[in-house]
Amino acid sequence: MEIKERRQSDVVVLSPIGRVDNETSPIFQAKLLGTVGPAYAAVVIDFTEVEYISSAGLRAILMASKQSKATHGQLAVAALRPIVREIFDISRFSNIVPIFVTTAEAVAALG
């Protein structure tokens, strides 16, 4: 799985491409945990190009969220496609991680 990375102000924006499922979630998880690792890291996951996320991908987000809180960082997700947003709602992950309509809004909030 390809995951683009860019820095905007003091926020790291990760943009995975494709499906975050059983095959790709190990890559997604490794990248995510590596990015939220440093203290005070502010990270936005840009879901613009994500078609689907399975429980394995959601678990990775939860792990990153826990790690981020432990290191006084911030984590948010943004630009969810309607189907991905449905999965966040059905799994109640909407209650776990802040969701923004656009990546720009997320970056502004975290920056």
Place this chain on the structure above:
Amino acid sequence: MLARFWGTRGSLPTPLGHAAVRGKVKAALTAANGRLFDSEAAVDAFIDRELPFSVRSTFGGNTSCVELVAGGDDYVLCDLGSGAREFGNALLARHGPGRKHRFHVFMSHLHWDHIMGFPFFTPAYIPGNEIRIYGCHRAMRDAFRQQQSAPCFPVDFRALGAAIEFIELEPGRPYEINGLSVRTILQNHAGDSYGYRFDKDGKTVVYSTDAEHKYGALDDSYPFVGFFRDADLLIFDAMYALADAISVKEDWGHASNIVGVELAHQAGVKHLVMFHHEPIYSDATLDKVLAETQRYEEISRAGARLVVSTAYDGLEIEV
């Protein structure tokens, strides 16, 4: 085979309260909106076709007890939660106390909500009945005796009239019991629990409750995929939402609807029935969770369609 659900609630019995009943009456009257019905059949048609399940009925509040009807004169049950009382009473109403029966009961584990129906299981009091209780826990006999002894209960276990036998099963070993091929699997739950796979005449029912799943990336190497493989019916503990099951309720020993769908898809299951409902969930919430889970099944489907339903006390599913 046919699965008949006598108790479907998790953790503790959950009676429908007065406010919930009033809410259903109010919702039904609001839906009728002043309509006049010229017959009882018209009333029934309105109830069945125009009211959601959570308004016209209830998922029920008895704890785990599922009957498997697989032919023969003996009865087969999974767990003895408070639903066992309903089962026993229905049996006596149908046959009277004179007719003697043999029961085969498969225990997932010995937590209170799974054994609490036994002191109220009337056939246990009738001499001539035979009750064979199977399970993988060594402490089965002790658990049943302790809950039915002073000061917890007025009638001591030793006073029961039926012939009661506890039969310890070896996890993973296949058995032939009452014409059923039976296999067990160790599940992740405090004090351990066990799932059961029942095969007969090319049909398979799996009973897997009180089980937490902690896989990361799911593939066929996960033991439950093989255990659930091609099941016609999977009775699955879907007590929590995924976010709760892996965060605040991690290690509480229960699974989620999302994990149920993923496992069922991976294993080629035909029908997933959600079971062991969270006691704080109202009928409306359970209706909503069912609709969401059916939608998730649709979103995540890569192969054949998986039927998804929610168990309720009184539900029958034929496979």
